[in-house]
Amino acid sequence: MSSLFKLSALAAISAFIFTGCANTPTSTGLNAKTVTVNAVSAQGVGPSIGQIQLIDSPAGLVINTNLSQLPPGPHGFHIHEKGSCSPAEKDGKAGAALAAGGHFNPKAAPNHGTPLTGHMGDLPILQVQTDGTAKVNLIAPRLKLADVQGLAIMVHAGGDNYSDDPKPLGGGGDRIACGVIK
Secondary structure (H helix, E strand, O other), rough: OOOHHHOHHHHHHHHHHHHHOOOOOOOOOOOOEEEEEEEOOOOEEEEOOOOOOOOOOOOHEEEEEEOOOOOOOEOOEEEEOOOOOEEHHHHHHHOOOOOHHHEOOOOOOOOOOOOOOOOOOOOOOEEOOOOOOOOEEEEEEEOOOOHHHOHHHHHEOOOOOOOOOHHHHHOOOOEEEEOOOO
């Protein structure tokens, strides 16, 4: 196989995974959950900013977002290991939604990465429009709804470079929105 063919195939697969597709399911089914997402701060859980629908599909877990009141631009987007959006302390300082723990990582992947290579909870970047809305369809190809039941879904303040370098966990920083997958 030529390098050009391999590169083209990788680009096509990446485009599908990171942007979803026109045939992505958008209605609830037997294997679907709707999660209310709230703004979070070190003071606690704030008002609702929308919902995320999670749907099992043959391609993986489909994530349909309908969020508002977020800062425009790319945001780190992850499943976290505990089902809580409450603040907690780290290094003696209160932090937003720290009770959710770290990224969901049941296979003990050594590094943060893409939805195909890193922690199981590493999701595609959430792109927020200039009006503060995020109405997108994404796919987490290695997850099923059963995997994430009882965990938290998190939006971070900054983007995600899918690496632990130069900053840990993609550099997403503070947690700004969270929902518990019940």
